[in-house]
Amino acid sequence: MSEEIKIIERKEIPKEAVMIFGFPDVGLVGVIAASHLISELGLEEVAYMDSRLLPPVIVLHEGLPHSPVRIFGNHRILLAVSETALREDLIYPIMHTLIDWGKAKGVTMMISLSGIPVQDRQDLDELRVFAAASSPEVLKMVQDKGLEILREGYMVGPQAVMLQHCATLGVPALTLLSQCFFNYPDPEAAAKALEQLANLTGVKVDVSKLLEKGEEIRLKARDMMKRTQQELARMRKTQEYDIPLYIS
Amino acid sequence: MxxxxxxxxxxxxxxxxxxxxxxxxxxxxxxxxxxRPSWNCRTCTMEPLREVMVTTDEVIVTVDLPYAEQNTIEVKPIGKDTIEVSAKMRRKISFDDFGITHHRGEFQRFHCQTRIPVPVYMDRMEIRFKRGILEIHLPRKHEYEIPIE
The missing domain is CATH 1.20.5 (Single alpha-helices involved in coiled-coils or other helix-helix interfaces)
Structure with missing residues (x-):
C-alpha cells in the first residue's frame, strides 16, 4: 500500500468477498450503480481512504464528515466508491492502493462498473453491456455467461488501471461497460450494468427504483457530472473512440 | 548526440x-x-448540462433537461453566435429534495446560454426532444471556400 494513501478500517472486513468499484466516469454509471447497491443491500461503511493527496474535500452526511472515497460492504461484497470526481494524476495511486488492500483481504474477484459512451445514445432502446477481463480464464467465464467482449480498443480511467494492475498481480478482475451518454448521468445504463453484475455474481438488486427515479437522479447528479467532465477531458477520455493500431 | x-x-x-x-x-x-453554482435562487432557475458538437455540415447542441415539460421548451438565438435555452419543469424542485438545509430556494425552470463556435444559419434551426435530451441542429454557414489548384 502506498505510504501516502491509507485505508482506515472501521469494521471487520469479510474474507473472500467480491470487490466492486464505482468511480466517476462517463455517464456516472459506476457511481449511480454503486449508490443503488448501497441503498438496496443496506451496505455499511467498513473502511475509508485517508490521504493528503486527495483534494481537501469531505462529504457531510447527517452533519458528520466522511472521506469522499469509501468502502462499503456486507458479508460477501466490498464496494469502493468515490463521491467526488478524481483528479487524473490520483487515479493510479488510488486504484493501486485499493487493489493491493483488497488482495491482502483475500478478495476473490474485482469488478469495475462503468460505461462506454455511444453517439446517439438517446435513440437506443436496448443498451448493450460489454466486458473486459484481466485473464483468459475470467474472459472465458464472462463469455460463458453470455456477455459481449470488448475485443479491441482503448480503455481510459480507473477501470483501465484496475484491469492492468489486477492482471499484473494475478487477481481475477473484470470491467462491465454499459452503453451510455458521455456527458450526461445515465441511470438506465447503471441499471443495465447491475443486471449483468447479478448475472455474473448472483448479487441481485431490484433496478426498477433506479429507472423510476431516473429523472431525479439525473438532476441530482448534474454537479458531479460537470466536475467529472473536466477530469475526463484531462485524462483524454475521448481516446476510447479511437481505432487502435493493433501490433501483434 | x-x-x-x-x-x-x-x-x-x-x-x-x-x-x-x-x-x-x-x-x-x-x-x-x-x-459558479449550477443554480440561481433569484431567478429560480437551474443550469442544465449541455454539449456542443461541430460536424462538417452542422453544429449539434444537446441539453439534458430532466423533468422538463416538452411544450414549454424555448430555444432562442441571441445574436449570431449564441442560443438561449429555457424550459419549465413538471414539478418544483427545492434544496430540501436534495437533503440540503443550509440553502433555501425553489427551482422551476432550466435556463442556459450557449455559444456556437462556428458560423451557423440560426433561422434553419431544427429541434427534437427525446429521453429528456433536447437536441438542436444548426446547419453550418460556410462563408467562403478556398479553391484547390
Missing amino acids: SEHNRRRRSISDIIDEYFENFVAWAERVRETIME
Missing part, C-alpha cells in the same frame, strides 16, 4: 513546455471563470 543536436532538442523542449504551460494556464482560467 552532438552538442548541436542537444541544443536543438533543448529549444524544442522549451517551446513544448511553454505551450503546455500556456494550455494548462488557459484551462485553469476557463475553469475559474466557469466556477
Whole structure:
C-alpha cells in the first residue's frame, strides 16, 4: 500500500468477498450503480481512504464528515466508491492502493462498473453491456455467461488501471461497460450494468427504483457530472473512440 | 548526440513546455471563470448540462433537461453566435429534495446560454426532444471556400 494513501478500517472486513468499484466516469454509471447497491443491500461503511493527496474535500452526511472515497460492504461484497470526481494524476495511486488492500483481504474477484459512451445514445432502446477481463480464464467465464467482449480498443480511467494492475498481480478482475451518454448521468445504463453484475455474481438488486427515479437522479447528479467532465477531458477520455493500431 | 543536436532538442523542449504551460494556464482560467453554482435562487432557475458538437455540415447542441415539460421548451438565438435555452419543469424542485438545509430556494425552470463556435444559419434551426435530451441542429454557414489548384 502506498505510504501516502491509507485505508482506515472501521469494521471487520469479510474474507473472500467480491470487490466492486464505482468511480466517476462517463455517464456516472459506476457511481449511480454503486449508490443503488448501497441503498438496496443496506451496505455499511467498513473502511475509508485517508490521504493528503486527495483534494481537501469531505462529504457531510447527517452533519458528520466522511472521506469522499469509501468502502462499503456486507458479508460477501466490498464496494469502493468515490463521491467526488478524481483528479487524473490520483487515479493510479488510488486504484493501486485499493487493489493491493483488497488482495491482502483475500478478495476473490474485482469488478469495475462503468460505461462506454455511444453517439446517439438517446435513440437506443436496448443498451448493450460489454466486458473486459484481466485473464483468459475470467474472459472465458464472462463469455460463458453470455456477455459481449470488448475485443479491441482503448480503455481510459480507473477501470483501465484496475484491469492492468489486477492482471499484473494475478487477481481475477473484470470491467462491465454499459452503453451510455458521455456527458450526461445515465441511470438506465447503471441499471443495465447491475443486471449483468447479478448475472455474473448472483448479487441481485431490484433496478426498477433506479429507472423510476431516473429523472431525479439525473438532476441530482448534474454537479458531479460537470466536475467529472473536466477530469475526463484531462485524462483524454475521448481516446476510447479511437481505432487502435493493433501490433501483434 | 552532438552538442548541436542537444541544443536543438533543448529549444524544442522549451517551446513544448511553454505551450503546455500556456494550455494548462488557459484551462485553469476557463475553469475559474466557469466556477459558479449550477443554480440561481433569484431567478429560480437551474443550469442544465449541455454539449456542443461541430460536424462538417452542422453544429449539434444537446441539453439534458430532466423533468422538463416538452411544450414549454424555448430555444432562442441571441445574436449570431449564441442560443438561449429555457424550459419549465413538471414539478418544483427545492434544496430540501436534495437533503440540503443550509440553502433555501425553489427551482422551476432550466435556463442556459450557449455559444456556437462556428458560423451557423440560426433561422434553419431544427429541434427534437427525446429521453429528456433536447437536441438542436444548426446547419453550418460556410462563408467562403478556398479553391484547390
